[in-house]
Amino acid sequence: MTKLQSGMSRRYFLQVTGSGLVTATALGGSALQARAEPYDTFTWISPRGTLEVLDDYPYWSALKMGYFGDLKTEMQPGPSDGTATVKFVDVGQADMGFPSPGVFSFAIENGMNLKSVFHMGARDTFSIAFRKGEGTRDLKQLEGKTILLGSAAWQSIVDPMLAAQGVDITKVNYVEAGWPTWATALAAGQGDAALSWEGLRAEWIANGLEFEYWLGVQHSTLPANTFVVRSADLEDPDRKAFLEKYLRGWAMGLEFGYLNPRAAVEAVYEQFPTFASNTGPELGTTSILQQINVFRGDMENREGWGWHDMSSWQAFFDQIHAIGQITKPVKAEDVCTNELIAAANDFDHEKVKADAEAYQLSEEFAAIDVENIQAHMFDNAV
Template identity: 75%
Template sequence: MNKNFLSGSMGRRTFLQVSAAGVVSVSVLGASGARAEPYSKFTWISPRGTIEVIDDYAYHVAKKMGYFDDLGVEADFQPGPSDGTATVKFVDVGQADIGFPSPGVFSYALENGMKLKSAFHMGAFDTFSLAFRKGEGTNDLKTLEGKTILLGSAAWQSIVDPMLAVQGVDVSKVKYVEAGWPTWATALKAGQGDAALGWEGLRAEWIATGLDFEYWLGVQNSPLFANTFVVRAEDLEDPDKKAYLEKYLRGWAMGLEFAHLNPRAAVEIVFEQFPTVAGNLGPELGTTSILQQIAVFRGDMSKRAGWGDHNMEAWQTFFDQIHELGQITNPVKAEDVCTNELIPAANDFDKAKVQADADGYKLSDEFAAVDVENLKAHLYDQAVKG
């Protein structure tokens, strides 16, 4: 991989500036570094330039249903700049406390010496996909050699390279074009490339804007997986911070469980928070979007120790693959940079209460009319046939 493609290293004390028209303002930690509490303020940062999406539904559910009420310290929720690596950079320098990078961007952090650990693996299945114009899709990704894939951010090459490589593609023969956020999909529609990176949930959002593609779907075809929550490794060594992280992640786990039990309610909660998203999607496409994401976040729960559990064997396969690609220069042992130590506590919640909360949520008439089982039956209709 061309290392310059992911250029942008920074000093550990660098203050990340965002323009006046930017999307995030993250407060700097106290200059002395001293804190009266485990965290003076706990900040989650997204991997995108916006939080007005359905993707983070578990947070909004947890907030609405009171699953974060026992934290004691405010849990802030911020969009990151559209730079694809900001979600790890901000955590590394202490301007955020937990980030949500793709595995490829996490590997970028490790390659650049950031002392981060994956603490809660959100995406058990591969959320990523390749979008094609109708009639141009393929399930043989080797045919992409010599062709162009459009990306919203240059950093996304670290997502696509391993996804292609495990399918036998010679990634040195694939051209990438950074077509910009959020315009890379419209560039595909306009014929400016042969394929574009997509992901579950986004498929439904693109339909709402008239971008109806066909897809090679990672959730059906890839042995890899999706984004994860990363924290500073040193925070896991602090008993107070670790206890806070366990409580915080328990809120997320409860939100994930609630949405699994009542996906329509989870979408309605997001719509209350973001009216623009509600106006763009509506109940049916919104529910389609969340069902796509629930499949990724849940994975095969019969093989997981709970929400957020890491499959260390799969992670090792990923690290071995990207080392072979040259995406990282030194081998990585999965157990050194991924941990399941927070998972038992994160999943130690009252299942009956969450079930009662989900069952008792009063849906609006519009959402009550959505046929969830019918949507599930057609969830992958956009997949390339044959």
């Protein structure tokens, strides 16, 4: 993680709350600026306020299998504020964030000089959850209705998704119901729908929350979450070389998970035993299979893990400019880059395959029928 200079130059300063949590706060056009020096420990920050999820399975798989080598890395949950993942990278308190495209657009709009370097979400991971019997394929039915969010920042996710489906977003109401309570609020009858995403569907089932879903993976062509860094880091040869090695570890973890999803779940569960006991092998495998579908996307038309489809990103930026989410047009190639993708995917694929095939599953996981789960992945879709 980079050290900070005392000079303030852009948009946010850091504040320590009463609980000791470091947060980023707006400061009228100035921010702490990072020195251009080698990373001490490279810090990745979550957009969710927690790491106890299956979404980050490529990292835990790669860590377990030694794919990061001697790189010094760490994962941080960050605050539950939906925009913290870009704010912390901007001011140098983290080195890589994982924002949704909507939150990334917030960073662009607010002058943060960040760039997307590894597009994790090749398919649109986001969905709209409804109570049983209330789901609809026509999202125009949400006009005049209330959508529940875990964070107010998530409106930047939902607005373009709805607009792309012909919804008049000025007629949609949003309520911030909090993390992780927005799903239970929907189940309790508060609001008409809620934002969800692939992988989370399975976790909600684990908690007894059964909904119907309009699924972005089936109906949307918009991009999903991506890895962003400070643009200046790409101009530093040492940092760029580090990023290539770091992303290679993620790509190897993605490949390993695709080849042996149950082993990837086990890697996550070893890190978080309580989460493991609450979720279990079957729902964990279901969650990870949903996410693999998102992360892999249409791989035969991609140039490897993390590759940006610039046409999809451009359509997204055009959409959010049309609805006023950003005030100026954005050219996808200016804020997204594939310059690290070839190096990230330049690994020994046969070794990863051998690792995945040789992995000894626990008895519980060996009993999980992956093909049966895949056959029923979309049973609760409308």
